[in-house]
Amino acid sequence: MITPAQRISQVKEYYFSLKLKEIAEMQANGKPVINLGIGNPDQPPAPEVLKTLNDAAARPDTHGYQGYIGIPELRKSFSNWYKRFYKVSLDPEKEILPLMGSKEGIMHISMAFLNPGDEVLVPNPGYPTYSAVTEIVGAEKRSYDLIEEKNWQPDLEALEKEDLSNVKLMWVNYPNMPTGAKASRSFFEKLIAFGKRNDILICNDNPYSFILNAEPQSILSVPGAKDVAIELNSLSKSHNMAGWRVGMAASNAEFIKYVLRIKSNMDSGMFRPVQEAAAKALSLEKEWYEEVNNVYRSRKKLVLEIMKALQCSWNEDQAGMFIWAKIPDEYSSAKELSDKILYEANVFITPGFIFGSRGERYIRISLCTPEEKLKESLNRIKNIITN
Numbered sequence: 001m002i003t004p005a006q007r008i009s010q011v012k013e014y015y016f017s018l019k020l021k022e023i024a025e026m027q028a029n030g031k032p033v034i035n036l037g038i039g040n041p042d043q044p045p046a047p048e049v050l051k052t053l054n055d056a057a058a059r060p061d062t063h064g065y066q067g068y069i070g071i072p073e074l075r076k077s078f079s080n081w082y083k084r085f086y087k088v089s090l091d092p093e094k095e096i097l098p099l100m101g102s103k104e105g106i107m108h109i110s111m112a113f114l115n116p117g118d119e120v121l122v123p124n125p126g127y128p129t130y131s132a133v134t135e136i137v138g139a140e141k142r143s144y145d146l147i148e149e150k151n152w153q154p155d156l157e158a159l160e161k162e163d164l165s166n167v168k169l170m171w172v173n174y175p176n177m178p179t180g181a182k183a184s185r186s187f188f189e190k191l192i193a194f195g196k197r198n199d200i201l202i203c204n205d206n207p208y209s210f211i212l213n214a215e216p217q218s219i220l221s222v223p224g225a226k227d228v229a230i231e232l233n234s235l236s237k238s239h240n241m242a243g244w245r246v247g248m249a250a251s252n253a254e255f256i257k258y259v260l261r262i263k264s265n266m267d268s269g270m271f272r273p274v275q276e277a278a279a280k281a282l283s284l285e286k287e288w289y290e291e292v293n294n295v296y297r298s299r300k301k302l303v304l305e306i307m308k309a310l311q312c313s314w315n316e317d318q319a320g321m322f323i324w325a326k327i328p329d330e331y332s333s334a335k336e337l338s339d340k341i342l343y344e345a346n347v348f349i350t351p352g353f354i355f356g357s358r359g360e361r362y363i364r365i366s367l368c369t370p371e372e373k374l375k376e377s378l379n380r381i382k383n384i385i386t387n
Helices: 006-010 015-028 047-058 072-086 102-113 128-136 156-160 185-198 253-263 272-281 286-309 334-345 371-386
Strands: 096-099 119-124 140-145 167-172 201-205 229-234 247-250 322-326 362-366
Touching (some): 006 128, 072 096, 072 247, 096 102, 102 128, 102 201, 102 247, 185 201, 286 362
Parallel strands (some): 119 140, 119 167, 201 229
Antiparallel strands (some): 322 362
């Protein structure tokens, strides 16, 4: 009898993978489910980005294997982008590694730095992939709480009172998903100092900083941050290129070399036309980002109407493409409310428990849905509440 590896028993199928199957089955049975759960940008990339892709794909010399470190034009474009918007200087030859989406970077970094038994600080609530990848590589997950009263930021002083001798890596994610909380420059400074004092690699996952956020920030803007930090970034959210799978890791040259050793054994380079188009996307002016955000602002008003109808409460100062809100006391859990809305109104809203125990009393709604669908969702929800 052939059995799977032990790690398979430790890792569950991604929640949204399972939920999408259920929603597809409901739709196949004639139920018009509206999915307000996943942050899948529905707006297109800029026209000039699409033109660059088409032009490059039409050339006969762009279809072969590419280098593992990405084409020079893409690395230079990432470097210029960081300089222009984050005020961070990165050497495009040594300090930037293009990735097939930042999600693969979570795996590559974990494989490059973690040994079995090393401890990893993982946020609760937080992106489930941090925990899943930690388990896959045989490291030990150690959750740290994020709570609303502290603006969804870790209590670093409390953490330092614990034994951190076995902690090798800490995942942070600001602007935060799922809560939408933003981090200040002073917080990033404290975080870098914490990492240096305790010999902990700080990994900031930063794909949301251009969505409804007036001041994009990078942890690498803190002096000396490259000594102890790696930042992941992505074009998925910021440039409406989720399915293109274009991301990056940035840090000091030595850390990038470690990650490259893993990556070079995992793929054979990114399709060159995608790289050329990504380089074009990174050169877009601020006006393009503003146009995208204007759409999200209009949708946000409707999402807040939905939250109001559900009698939820929320923090107004949220960044990113979701709204995170606390459910009313009448529901025992976010799952109860989410299931009620799904099965009675045919609208799917993400229950916060999937992000950790600290999300049990919260729900999350995506802004990646056209206004007419949001209006229909609002009407359905109002109807079941009225009835």
